[in-house]
Amino acid sequence: MTIPSKDTLTTEQKLELLRTDELIADVREGFAEIERGEVSIMTMDDLKREMNQGRCKNTRHS
């Protein structure tokens, strides 16, 4: 059996390696937070501004 190096792994294979029960639980919890309205919002304009400033601070909180 050949062990692939990091250069031969596809992005999809890397994703397979990253997935754990803990990660999946965190994904589910994140969506649950959003459904409960526990969110912040960032518009395209916010993103462009942040790209210029290199910061993610100026977002609106709901």
Place this chain on the structure above:
Amino acid sequence: MQEHTPQLIYAVSVRATLDSLDFEESLSAINALFSILTDPSYDDVRKFRADHSLYPSGTVEFLNEEWYIAYRVADNGDVQISIMRRVSDLLPRLLAYWNGILSYADRCQMIVQRLERLAVLLDGEAVNLVFLLGAHAVNGAEVNSVPE
């Protein structure tokens, strides 16, 4: 009726991640989010539909060298960001795999265990030969030749 412009809606835990970033990390994070918001559809290059049954329906996973991001697109086009993690923080598992440590060590361990079981059944010179073979395997033998 005014057209809705898609925006990023992200969980409070993602907010905490973004707030913790230094300048360079912040730039790479914003770049990743920008690429998602401008084109959230999965492309099987950086963005993959999460077919795993445990993921909520519609989940897409983004992965580049620095970030893992899970998101989905709402009916109004907004992109809901569930989690955002540095790849380097996610798991030693991937890094270990890249370095060949985990897989190699696991295979060596497997060989040693098999040889130890075999050694119990043998004696004399056969035992020495078995452990010689084991040492050879652990010290860098061809992994490709290891029997599964």
